[in-house]
Amino acid sequence: MEMPTKELQPAPYTPPPSDAPPKRILHARFSDPLHWLLQAVRDFRAHLGISSFYGIAFWLMAVLLSAVFKSKPEYTMSIASGCLLLGPFLAMGLYEVSRLRELGLEPELSKSITCWDTHLKSMGLLVLVLIVLELLWGRASLVVFAVFFNTGMPSTTGVIRAIFNPDNWEFIVAYTLVGGGFAVLVFATAVVSIPTILDRDTDAITAAITSLEVVFNNTAVMMLWGVLITALVVLAFLTPWAMGLLLVGPILGYASWYAYRGTVQWIDKESDEPV
Numbered sequence: 001m002e003m004p005t006k007e008l009q010p011a012p013y014t015p016p017p018s019d020a021p022p023k024r025i026l027h028a029r030f031s032d033p034l035h036w037l038l039q040a041v042r043d044f045r046a047h048l049g050i051s052s053f054y055g056i057a058f059w060l061m062a063v064l065l066s067a068v069f070k071s072k073p074e075y076t077m078s079i080a081s082g083c084l085l086l087g088p089f090l091a092m093g094l095y096e097v098s099r100l101r102e103l104g105l106e107p108e109l110s111k112s113i114t115c116w117d118t119h120l121k122s123m124g125l126l127v128l129v130l131i132v133l134e135l136l137w138g139r140a141s142l143v144v145f146a147v148f149f150n151t152g153m154p155s156t157t158g159v160i161r162a163i164f165n166p167d168n169w170e171f172i173v174a175y176t177l178v179g180g181g182f183a184v185l186v187f188a189t190a191v192v193s194i195p196t197i198l199d200r201d202t203d204a205i206t207a208a209i210t211s212l213e214v215v216f217n218n219t220a221v222m223m224l225w226g227v228l229i230t231a232l233v234v235l236a237f238l239t240p241w242a243m244g245l246l247l248v249g250p251i252l253g254y255a256s257w258y259a260y261r262g263t264v265q266w267i268d269k270e271s272d273e274p275v
Contacts, residue, residue: 022267024274025213028221032262033228033255040254043098044247050097050109051250057090058249062242088127088194092116094253095195095260102261115198122197125204130190137182144174187226188215195260214263225259 044051061083093112100107116123192214193207202210215222229252236244265274 022269023210024265024267025217026263026265028218028263030221030224032221033225033259036225036255036258036262037228037251039258040098040251043101043254044251046101047097047107050107050112052246053109054090054094054253055246055250058087059242059245061086062237062245066242085127085131088123088130088190089116091253091256092119092123092194092198094250095198095257098254098257099199119197119201122202122204122207123194126190126193126197126207129204129208130186133182133186133189137179137186140178140182141175144171144178147174184226188212188222191215191222191225191256192260192264195257196264199260200266210264218263 065083092115096112096115097107189208189211191211193204193211196202196207196210197204232248232252233245236242236248238244267274
């Protein structure tokens with residue numbers, strides 16, 4: 001009589017070990033964001049030519065976005081996606097300038113423009129994630145408009161007045177909650193992810209997780225940092241022709257590098273010492 005054979009169960013999946021170098025998330029103080037900005041101002045003054053190039057690039061993107069919103073608002077999301085695609089690569093050039101200055105090397109504009117070419121795969125995936133989040137944000141905004149806006153869809157000339165109409169208080173609350181949630185998610189994913197890719201050549205997932213860890217471990221300070229970034233960008237847009245972006249854009253780029261350096265410390269696997 002044959003004994004019934006026991007079916008072999010497949011072995012459980014065990015993920016491979018991560019190739020990412022070990023790291024330590026540092027504790028940030030409330031005074032650190034101002035320190036990051038001061039360091040950024042020094043970088044800006046030390047390399048006015050490079051800073052001006054990136055400032056003009058950010059300013060041109062803002063002017064283009066504003067012009068499209070006023071004349072062809074239906075294309076605003078497409079232009080915003082294009083700016084979101086280009087912006088991280090420009091930002092990486094600014095991070096490269098600060099990185100080289102920390103190493104005691106002389107930055108060059110040509111090298112900063114092309115510093116992403118050895119990190120293209122990671123940068124491409126990270127930018128794709130950011131674009132998907134932006135598209136979801138835009139779709140959620142349309143849903144909020146459709147459900148909560150009570151006075152009809154506003155024109156581009158009267159959008160601010162229509163949005164803050166007292167009859168639309170439910171819309172204001174819903175839009176703030178939805179928009180704020182997506183803004184926090186995008187900020188937490190991107191705040192130090194690109195500097196991480198540049199500095200340690202990590203993959204996009206490791207970089208995004210590192211960024212989220214920084215925010216989760218320094219929530220109050222990073223929220224202050226996000227408020228400062230928002231305030232400076234708004235002030236820059238309020239200047240005539242948004243010319244303030246010529247200054248604010250590069251400074252925030254440099255400061256983001258120092259925010260990364262002030263919150264993430266990489267550890268040598270052999271000596272267990274910071275690198």
